[in-house]
Amino acid sequence: MKISEASEALQRIGLSRYEALVFVNLARAGAATAGDVARASGVNRVQTYRALEGLEARGLVEVTLDRPRRYAARALQDVFDMIADEKKAELEKLDAVRKMLLEEWPKISGRRREPPSVRLQVIKGRAQIYRTLRQFVASSREEVLAFTTTKGLQRSYRAGINEVLVEAMRHGVKPRLLADVDATNQVLMARVAKVVPLRHVDRQRARFIIVDRESILAFLIQDERTIRGEGETALWTNSPDFVKAHRDFFEKAWAAAVPARRRLAALRPH
Known part of the structure; x- marks a missing residue:
């Protein structure tokens, strides 16, 4: 599989374009600095740092205490498990909002209108x-x-x-x-x-x-x-x-x- 194909696959499960590129190149490189990842992925340093911060916030990369900081991609199965948990939490939130709105909507929308006879x-x-x-x-x-x-x-x-x-x-x-x-x-x-x-x-x-x-x-x-x-x-x-x-x-x-x-x-x- 080409790097571009792996990156597109990761985008389909919820990573941004730059996050996907950075993650794939980080996985290939092992532990690496942001500068190393930027050079390997062809992404400028600003976008690389933003992508790494986003991946770190989601727990998809690990960070060392070295100076300069070094990043390492989590195992792919762990990544899928974490993203699946995110999606599950989103669905639960969606369902909670749906139930709340269905319960309160009659009060907001006022008198219930009959739907048009022909739709x-x-x-x-x-x-x-x-x-x-x-x-x-x-x-x-x-x-x-x-x-x-x-x-x-x-x-x-x-x-x-x-x-x-x-x-x-x-x-x-x-x-x-x-x-x-x-x-x-x-x-x-x-x-x-x-x-x-x-x-x-x-x-x-x-x-x-x-x-x-x-x-x-x-x-x-x-x-x-x-x-x-x-x-x-x-x-x-x-x-x-x-x-x-x-x-x-x-x-x-x-x-x-x-x-x-x-x-x-x-x-x-x-």
Whole structure:
């Protein structure tokens, strides 16, 4: 692994750019002065001292009593344990603030207002979309209708949406799923069909989910150009007209679709 890659990895767990560079070079050098670290890392002395002070304050480096002072990086496992403790403390603080605000908010906000009858939310980024979708399916009480694709199913599995749906089914929720079942995805679709009523539609790329005939989450922009799908965009709404139009479309497609068992049988080599 390159120094730059190790530095970027440390930034992802909470170190600043200069802290990460200084820590990696300090770990390579062993005990070293601030000047030694500055020369090795290519960071100017002012930024090096600030980075070392920040790392020392978090307990991620040790300091000797020598003159000039010498610094040593803590063992990497210790660093991860300390950062994990920091994150845990942050989450506990966040939860305490959440509970306090939820309890006091009615007093601050005054008279409770009824939410507007028709609401709409635009959701951007694949990660946020699938988090919302997971919550959306978990909120179902009666029915989940899904028009999806192979990649949509694969990402739903990774996001744990299938587990949420199975749990909802244990409480009486009835799902139905429409997708294009072909030779490239038949293994996945056979697995899905064992759990959820599934039918095949030819070359359809629509993607939407309707819950309890009340609200819909529809994919507007599908971003396959990037790994994380930052450009992916979805729309959630409880607009009765919008929901009804998509439900009617689903029901017509369902009536004309081929049951998964028959489609999978046709795909098997004879």
